[in-house]
Amino acid sequence: MNQSIPQKIVIVEDEPKIAQILIDYLENHGYQTEYFVSGEGVLHYLENNVVGCVLLDVMLPNAEQFGDGLQLCKEIRQFSQVPIILITARIEEIDRILGLELGADDYICKPFSPREVVARVKALLRRSQLQANPAEKQESNTQKKWYLDEGRYQLKYQQQTITLTAVEFEIMRTLSHSPGNIFSRSQLIERIYHDHRIVSDRTVDSHIKKLRQKLNVAFGDMEWIQSVYGVGYKFVMDL
Structure with missing residues (x-):
């Protein structure tokens, strides 16, 4: 360790x-x-x-x-x-x-x-x-002036920073790496939890609800993550 x-x-x-x-x-x-x-x-x-x-x-x-x-x-x-x-x-x-x-x-x-x-x-x-090692890889997009700081579990945009939980960070990273692609709840569970536990769809919904609240409080009422009825979620924010 x-x-x-x-x-x-x-x-x-x-x-x-x-x-x-x-x-x-x-x-x-x-x-x-x-x-x-x-x-x-x-x-x-x-x-x-x-x-x-x-x-x-x-x-x-x-x-x-x-x-x-x-x-x-x-x-x-x-x-x-x-x-x-x-x-x-x-x-x-x-x-x-x-x-x-x-x-x-x-x-x-x-x-x-x-x-x-x-x-x-x-x-x-x-x-x-x-x-503990902030020099590690950052998930970045300098053209759009935002990035996910994997070393600190933070999202930085418009000179503001919000800190995410580990699960929120994984959700944001998964969705934002494939903007426009729709991820089902089961796909998100597979990306977030690596120990094959049984997690309900409502648990995923709860994490995304909390993540949206953080984004809206920090950056205004902008639609970063969109629900696709009966399917799942996609990242749609045009940064």
């Missing part, structure tokens, strides 16, 4: 047995861990330390005082783009969509295999590894 990349994993989980299993598996794979039993102190820690990923349980004790996992996810996104994996016993899709719209990069449902959690963490860290 590249030692220049932050390899500390923050675990926020109220069940000690589950937390210990995660700690053991992650540390056996060479990661450091920091454990919180509730939301207390999590934001302060993340504001003052560099970490690789956050494993965040949705249901946490003392939620009225310190917030549940969804609230914490939202607050973390106010100051950090650290990869976040939600861990939830709620199997209803609305909870998953809500978590993703609040800025989570991934989710995993209880009961889970700790090996799968480690695999998800590794996948997110692989997507984030170029952040």
Whole structure:
């Protein structure tokens, strides 16, 4: 592993047995861990330390005082783009969509295999590894005066910069590399997730909705990504 990349994993989980299993598996794979039993102190820690990923349980004790996992996810996104994996016993899709719209990069449902959690963490860290090496390749288009900065997961246009999540970046890169081409949701899932997991179409829609919101807030109400009814999405922005 590249030692220049932050390899500390923050675990926020109220069940000690589950937390210990995660700690053991992650540390056996060479990661450091920091454990919180509730939301207390999590934001302060993340504001003052560099970490690789956050494993965040949705249901946490003392939620009225310190917030549940969804609230914490939202607050973390106010100051950090650290990869976040939600861990939830709620199997209803609305909870998953809500978590993703609040800025989570991934989710995993209880009961889970700790090996799968480690695999998800590794996948997110692989997507984030170029952040530690900004000299790496940039996806550029100098004639149109915009580019995707793969080293920082940023899109730069009109002297403005927005930071994207790993999934949002992959969506933007996939669509913009083939402007006008229509990508189905299943094609986007194949490009975004490399571990062949089962992901619903609504999850893709949720990521694209969030991506559109970021683009519109930063650059105005311009149509970057167009929906093609019954088919999928295409990149249509004439930059």
